[in-house]
Amino acid sequence: MRRRRFLQVCGALSTATLTGCTGFGETTDADGSITSERSSSVPDPSVTTPGSTRTTTVAAEYERPSYADPDAYTAETISIEATENCTLGATLTVPDGETPVPGVVIVHGSGPSDRNGTVGSMQVYRDLAVGLASQGIAVLRYDKRTHACPLAVEATEITIDDEVTTDALAAVDRLREHERVAAEDVVVAGHSLGGMVAPRIAHRDPALAGIVMLAPPARSLPSLIASQRRYAFERDGTLSDAERERLERIESIADRVAAGNVSANETVWGGGRPYWRSLADYDQVAAAEHLDVPILIQQGSNDVQVPPETELSRWRDALGDRSSVTIQTYEGVNHLLTTGRGPLATGTLPESGHVTDAVVADLATWTKTITR
Helix, strand or coil, rough: CCCCCCCCCCCCCCCCCCCCCCCCCECCCCCCCCEEEEECCCCCCCCCCCCCCCCCCCCCCCCCCCCCCHHHHEEEEEEEEEECCCCEEEEEEEEEECEEEEEEEEECCCCCCCCEEECCCCHHHHHHHHHEEEEEEEEEEECHHHCCCCCHHCCCCCCCHHHHHHHHHHHHHHCCCCCEEEEECCCCCCCHHHHHHHHHHHHCCCCCCEEEEEECCCHHHHHHHHHHHHHHHCCCCCCCHHHHHHHHHHHHHHHHHHHHCCCCCCCEECCCHHHHHHHHHHCCCHHHCCCCEEEEEEEECCCCCCCCCCHHHHHHHHCCCEEEEEEEEEECCCCCCCCCCHHHHCCCCCCCCCCCCHHHHHHHHHHHCCCC
């Protein structure tokens, strides 16, 4: 019986790829449902198969980035009620002082991410939190539902709102309750899938001061998964007959899933019919076009997971001429917002690194500008 497989099957979604269950190939069970298996020809140490342990959490002590000033803020542990059966652990980082400050809620990329956005030795969302708090901005980051409550998640029932939107809105409400946070000055900052869903979150909460989209996909998630798999297969400069056949199957599945054509007994890349149909019914670019709030898009030139030539170009075409939209690009920065080639390009998890200081500084400046 296929139950509670969203976390297990897509254990790598928040790791090396951050967009799509791209460390896996596909096999079809006798009942017709699609499951996932490791591809030995595409090394991806971030991937966990059902029943195995996640490889993303590290025990090493966190080393603060140079732009973090621990004397400028206080971190407190809180909780967010996602459902009656699921409570999310969270950390609220508040600048020292007494005057009201703007706030940012960080929304995760795909998969079961912890509140820190742990990828190998990197803690992407923690870097953002301490960096922004050092510049006078409160930040709430939280464990994703698929990380905090795996037994409460049914792959055949979950939707994109269950995975992302609903909990992000609950986090926004929680942040607004804090006595130091100016309720009218709260921003949502989504990374990867979180950036893709940020316009959806803003439509559900028109009181948001603005949204930030960090490396946001403009195409459908299945299309991006297929593109990432092609990149991984071709990374060594060759494409074997077996890889070509596998890639053709992945691309065929992606086309079908992008249209929401998933049968009731299927789980495709960790999600069932409700999940993929909820995404098929959502056009993030169109949703952003209908927003009347400030938008910041930040993208690195070395991002091969959400390539700027296919993704950022679409955002520019749709939003680039608006005065309320700011688009910032960073030379040499990858999908994890740090410098270097990135995990999909290397096939390995990062052993060190921090979100680049320019990304944090620009995000802080933009947030303070729109909330004055």
